[in-house]
Amino acid sequence: DAGVIQSPRHEVTEMGQEVTLRCKPISGHDYLFWYRQTMMRGLELLIYFNNNVPIDDSGMPEDRFSAKMPNASFSTLKIQPSEPRDSAVYFCASSLTSGEQFFGPGTRLTVL
Amino acid sequence: GENVEQHPSTLSVQEGDSAVIKCTYSDSASNYFPWYKQELGKGPQLIIDIRSNVGEKKDQRIAVTLNKTAKHFSLHITETQPEDSAVYFCAAGPFGNEKLTFGTGTRLTIIP
Numbered sequence: 001d002a003g004v005i006q007s008p009r010h011e012v013t014e015m016g017q018e019v020t021l022r023c024k025p026i027s028g029h030d031y032l033f034w035y036r037q038t039m040m041r042g043l044e045l046l047i048y049f050n051n052n053v054p055i056d057d058s059g060m061p062e063d064r065f066s067a068k069m070p071n072a073s074f075s076t077l078k079i080q081p082s083e084p085r086d087s088a089v090y091f092c093a094s095s096l097t098s099g100e101q102f103f104g105p106g107t108r109l110t111v112l
Numbered sequence: 113g114e115n116v117e118q119h120p121s122t123l124s125v126q127e128g129d130s131a132v133i134k135c136t137y138s139d140s141a142s143n144y145f146p147w148y149k150q151e152l153g154k155g156p157q158l159i160i161d162i163r164s165n166v167g168e169k170k171d172q173r174i175a176v177t178l179n180k181t182a183k184h185f186s187l188h189i190t191e192t193q194p195e196d197s198a199v200y201f202c203a204a205g206p207f208g209n210e211k212l213t214f215g216t217g218t219r220l221t222i223i224p
Binding site: 004031033042043044045048050055056091093098100101102103104105106 | 146148153154155156157158161201207210211212213214215216217
C-alpha cells in the first residue's frame with residue numbers, strides 16, 4: 001500500500017487567495033483526520049470523518065476553513081481566504097476503527 | 113477537554129544510554145495512550161501504544177509505562193542509537209482513539 005497520500009507537498013500563496021489541500025487515505029480505512037502543526041500550537045486535530053461523514057469539526061479555527069470527503073478515497077481541506085497565520089504543516093491521517101492512525105507526509109503551507 | 117503536557121522539550125543523550133520522556137494528562141476518561149516518532153520532513157509514525165488496562169508494554173528497546181491514578185505515562189528507550197534522533201509526541205484519547213490530544217513534543221538527539 002502507498003500509505004496516505006497528500007498533495008501538494010508544498011504550497012506558497014498570497015494572503016486572500018483560496019488554498020485547497022488534498023488527501024487520499026489508505027484503502028479500506030473508515031476514519032480520516034486533518035491536523036495542523038505549528039511551532040506555537042503543536043499538533044492540533046482540526047476535523048475528522050467516519051465513513052465520509054464529518055463527526056467533529058470543533059478544531060476548525062474559523063469559518064474560513066472547510067473540509068469535505070465526497071467519497072472514501074478523497075478528502076479536501078480548503079482555506080478561503082487564506083491569511084499569513086494559516087502558515088503551517090497540514091497532515092492528513094487515516095485509520096480503521098480503534099486502530100493506529102497513519103499519517104501522510106504533510107503539506108507545508110506558506111501564506112505571504 | 114483533554115490537556116496533555118510533555119517533558120522535556122529537548123533531550124540529548126549519549127549513544128547507548130537510555131532516554132525517558134514523560135507526559136501527564138487531565139481527563140480521567142482517556143484510556144488510549146500512543147507515542148509517535150516524527151522524523152524531519154515526515155509525518156508522525158506510531159512506535160508504541162498502551163491502553164488503560166495495562167500498566168506497561170515493551171517492544172524491543174522501547175517501553176511505555178502508565179499510571180492511571182497519577183494520570184501520567186512515560187516512554188523509555190534503552191540502548192539508544194543515532195537513528196533514534198527525532199521528535200517524539202505522546203497523545204491521549206478515548207478507547208476508540210478518534211480524538212487524540214497530542215503533547216508538545218520532545219526533540220531527542222543521540223550523541224555518537
